[in-house]
Each structure stands twice: as structure tokens, then as C-alpha cells.
Amino acid sequence: MSAFDHAAGTPSPTVGRKEYSPLLAGMGGPSRVTKVAPGPPFLLKVHPSRWQVLGGRVLPCPGKHKLQAGLNAVELDRHSGRLKAGTSLAEAKERGWQILPHDDLPPGTDEGSYLYRPDGRGDVVLLIWERCFAGSATIRSDADGWVGYLSWLVDAGRVEPAPLYVLEGMLDAAQERLDRAQDRVRTQPSAQVDVDREVAIIAVIEGEIEQRGAAEPVRQAPAGLDGVDL
Amino acid sequence: MADEITFSSIADQVESEILSGEFLMLQADRNALPAHPALFRVPGFRGRGSTSQKIPQIGLMGYDLLASTAETGTVANTALTDASGTIAVARYAKAYESSDLARLVDAYGVLQPGVLAMDATVSLASTILSLHANLVDNFATTAGTSGVDASLENVLDAITALEVSKTEGPFLGIVHPQQWADVRKDAALNGGGAIQFNAGAQAMLDAMKGLGFKGSFLGVDWFTSTHVPTANAGADRAGGIFGRGAIAHVIDEVPVDPDLPQISVNGQLLFEKSRTARDALTAYISTAYLGASEQIDTCGVSLITDA
Numbered sequence A: 001m002s003a004f005d006h007a008a009g010t011p012s013p014t015v016g017r018k019e020y021s022p023l024l025a026g027m028g029g030p031s032r033v034t035k036v037a038p039g040p041p042f043l044l045k046v047h048p049s050r051w052q053v054l055g056g057r058v059l060p061c062p063g064k065h066k067l068q069a070g071l072n073a074v075e076l077d078r079h080s081g082r083l084k085a086g087t088s089l090a091e092a093k094e095r096g097w098q099i100l101p102h103d104d105l106p107p108g109t110d111e112g113s114y115l116y117r118p119d120g121r122g123d124v125v126l127l128i129w130e131r132c133f134a135g136s137a138t139i140r141s142d143a144d145g146w147v148g149y150l151s152w153l154v155d156a157g158r159v160e161p162a163p164l165y166v167l168e169g170m171l172d173a174a175q176e177r178l179d180r181a182q183d184r185v186r187t188q189p190s191a192q193v194d195v196d197r198e199v200a201i202i203a204v205i206e207g208e209i210e211q212r213g214a215a216e217p218v219r220q221a222p223a224g225l226d227g228v229d230l
Numbered sequence B: 001m002a003d004e005i006t007f008s009s010i011a012d013q014v015e016s017e018i019l020s021g022e023f024l025m026l027q028a029d030r031n032a033l034p035a036h037p038a039l040f041r042v043p044g045f046r047g048r049g050s051t052s053q054k055i056p057q058i059g060l061m062g063y064d065l066l067a068s069t070a071e072t073g074t075v076a077n078t079a080l081t082d083a084s085g086t087i088a089v090a091r092y093a094k095a096y097e098s099s100d101l102a103r104l105v106d107a108y109g110v111l112q113p114g115v116l117a118m119d120a121t122v123s124l125a126s127t128i129l130s131l132h133a134n135l136v137d138n139f140a141t142t143a144g145t146s147g148v149d150a151s152l153e154n155v156l157d158a159i160t161a162l163e164v165s166k167t168e169g170p171f172l173g174i175v176h177p178q179q180w181a182d183v184r185k186d187a188a189l190n191g192g193g194a195i196q197f198n199a200g201a202q203a204m205l206d207a208m209k210g211l212g213f214k215g216s217f218l219g220v221d222w223f224t225s226t227h228v229p230t231a232n233a234g235a236d237r238a239g240g241i242f243g244r245g246a247i248a249h250v251i252d253e254v255p256v257d258p259d260l261p262q263i264s265v266n267g268q269l270l271f272e273k274s275r276t277a278r279d280a281l282t283a284y285i286s287t288a289y290l291g292a293s294e295q296i297d298t299c300g301v302s303l304i305t306d307a
Helices: A084-096 A143-155 A162-184 A189-212 B007-013 B100-105 B113-133 B152-164 B175-190 B200-206
Strands: A044-046 A053-054 A057-060 A064-068 A131-132 A139-141 B052-058 B082-088 B089-101 B171-176 B210-217 B220-224 B238-242 B247-252 B262-265 B270-275 B281-292 B300-306
Touching: A053 A143, A057 A143, A057 A189, A064 A084, A084 B082, A143 B238, A162 B152, B082 B247, B089 B100, B089 B113, B100 B281, B113 B171, B113 B247, B113 B262, B113 B270, B113 B281, B152 B171, B152 B175, B152 B238, B152 B300, B171 B175, B175 B200, B175 B220, B175 B238, B175 B270, B175 B300, B200 B210, B220 B281
Parallel strands: B171 B220
Antiparallel strands: A044 A064, A053 A057, A131 A139, B052 B082, B082 B281, B089 B281, B171 B238, B210 B220, B238 B300, B247 B281, B262 B270, B270 B281
């Protein structure tokens, strides 16, 4: 006699069951696509005047050379339909910019380009050090990776180090900011953060200048003084 | 009791949802740059044989000073300094295509040509703004510190750099709303001295909030836009402040053909209907020919601050 039999001996069969998952109309699950704002493709570029202190070093402050027809003299090639950026890049170089090739990356980098397109977003181009998230417009920066790339550009000789006159200008500006922050901290204790930051920035710039040695500015005898009666 | 009338018992008389009769616009950066002296619009390309224009920059009107010269000496020739920047035009367009049935039941009239023409006008303005916002991050001169909130000090530094480089005012600032918010916060919480009693600072704090034109502050006319790009791998935003000569733009349209269902909107945009009768589809297409490019780099300063 089985355990399911009642005392009266009448069988009481159990009801069959099968796995159930609620399927709700219109509930397709969370989006797998990022909501980051669209933007044109670009190449990174650096300029001898644009430097910054990042990660305890003086590093270039790159710009983005946008590659979109109609922007900065970029055109569409009338035959291939591809972007034609020769004039645009030449003008950027005339203004002192150096274009950074997208596939020139530090050894050991897994990616073949510093640019990528998130899945499902043909209208978004990001740097490999910019992380985006499904269903969100947020961009998070991989600061260490970015500093590593910029450091490699200088260390590997891809980009000339900051000119001494630029460093001295940065030092003057940082010193001014420090002076003002020190004034502020007397009435606003929270401004101590600014003081500490500027002190650190100054130390980095001074270290860079010291490392470079006191390069003499270019000098030449002033022209046109032959007729001066001294 | 029985036969109470409940919501579920009158299923043949109700709908699961009805349209509200009102609708909301989705959030967007739908703003137009003001007619500002810092904006430099060049003539169109119509009938000029090229899609690319060279804009000369000429060193006259006080560029070279008179040289002190001997009473009877021969004055040397002065070299005329010049340079140029290029601007190219490209097609910018969009199309909305709807079926006859969709237009038939369209409850809000959003598929009607008048509404789509208005949309095209606003979209054109936003596109021109986007082109400018994508150029202000690339001036060789910068103000601000990566990872640090924008401040009044950064704005004053940028203005100083423009004045030192002999840029003529008035200046226009195009910055990300986060940058503007940081400057506003600095004015509210840390502004002292002259700023504290500056009417512009008061107006800045009390101004109606939202994107677009924010008014004048510290002698700069301010505009915020979410099109302002990121910098430093997303850690920062890179807006900019500039005067006349920094950026040139062009807006052009192809001439309207009177035989076709098309109109010109403000002489800047071609708006036309395209009917595919076999498929019962009607499209409304907006086309403008636009270009924007940097000209004199030192007429602008990029403001690179925490995102």
C-alpha cells in the first residue's frame, strides 16, 4: 500500500506540475544598449601649449579632432562616400597640433585602437578609457589607464615633453591659485583641499622643471641697434 | 446581493488605456544660439563652384604700427600679414515617414506637415549649436584644472587670456550645464568682494533654470549645451569662451523648385514631401547644408573642468 492511499483504500493521485516563469507583456528585460549621447568620431591631438598635471605628472591635455562632414573642413569624398579630412588635418597641424594615430598604443594594450563603438550604438564613439553602461547615459573614466596612455606618449617619445616656458607659465598660474586658496582657507576651512591640491601641482611642475635643467631661453643680439648712440 | 456593476463586469464599455489628450515632450537640448556678434556667418556656396571656402584673415586696421622713421630716411615696406582658414559645407538631413493609416489615426497631429516643419526648424538650430559646441573644446589656450569643478577664477582666467591675445568682445561662452552649475555654485557660496555685489551674479543665481541662454555674467554672454564634449577620457567637460573670429559657420539650402512639394524655411532649410503612393507612405524630409570650422585659434579659450 502506498503512502498516498487513504485508509479507505481510495487512491488520491497528485496533480502534475511544471516550471513556471511569469511572462509579462512588454517586459523585455533591461536594455543592453547604452544611452550615452551621440557624438562624431574623432582623433586625439596634442598641442605644445596644452599641458596639465595628472596622476602626479605633467602630461599633454589632448583635444578631439572631430571627423564629421561639415566640421572643421572635413568633407565627404564624392566618389567613395568616405570622410575626406586631408585639409582639416593639415590646418590642425599648421596651428601646431599633432594628430595621434588611433592604432598607436602602449605595448600590451589589448585593443587595436583607442576608439570603440558600444554595441547597438552606431552614433557613439568613445575612448577605450571611457566606460559606458547598459541603459545609462553615464560615462566613467578609467583614470589610471588614461594617465598610463598619456605618460607613454611622453616616455616613448611620441610627444615632445612640455616646453620649459609652458611649465613656467603653469607654475606661475598654480602659484597664483595657491595664494588665493590660502587666503580663502582663513575663512573657509574646506578650502584646505584647494591648498593641498595646488601645493601638489606646484611640486610636480617644479620637479619637472628641475629634471629638465635650466635651459637657457633662445637669445640673439637685437637687430637694428647699430645706429644707437650709447 | 448580486449583479453589482463593477469595473470588470463592464468590460465591453471600457478600454485598458485611453490617450490623455495632452502630451509631454521628451527631454532634449532644443535651443538656438542667439544672434551674437561673436558668431561669424559666412556667405553660402550657391553658384560658387566649390564645397569648400577659404576665409582670409588679414592684418590691417591697426595690426601693424607706424614705425619711428628718420626725418629724411626711406621708409621700409611693411609686410602685409595674412592667414586663412577653410570651411566646408556638408548635407545635414532627417526624414520622418509615416503610413496613411498612421496619419489617419494620429490623435495629436504630430504627423502633420506643420508640426514636422516646426520640428525641422528647431532641429536645425540645435544642429548649428551642436557644431559650435564641438569646436570650443579645441582651442590651444585652456583654463581650468582637470578633475576640479569650474570656478569663477577659471572664468576670469579665460577672459584674461582672451584680452591678452587682443580678442575683441563681446565674448560668448558655450559650456556644459555641469560647468555652468559649478560656476554658479562658486558664485553663490564663495563669491566675495566685487562679485558679491555684482548685479550679474545676483541675476545668475536667480535666472530661470534650464538649458540655453543664461544671460550675461562678468562681461560674457553664456549659453549652456549638453553637446559640449568630454575631455580627459570622460573625466572632464571642455566648453569654451570665444570672441569674433574664433569660429565661422555657414548655413545654406538648395533653391526651392516651384514644381515640387517643397518650401524654404527661413532661407536656411529645405522642407519637402515625398509620397510613395504604391506603399501608402508619406515622408517629410528636411535638408540643410551646414559647415563650421575654427578660424583664429587665439580668439578662443577652452574651459576644461570636472564633468
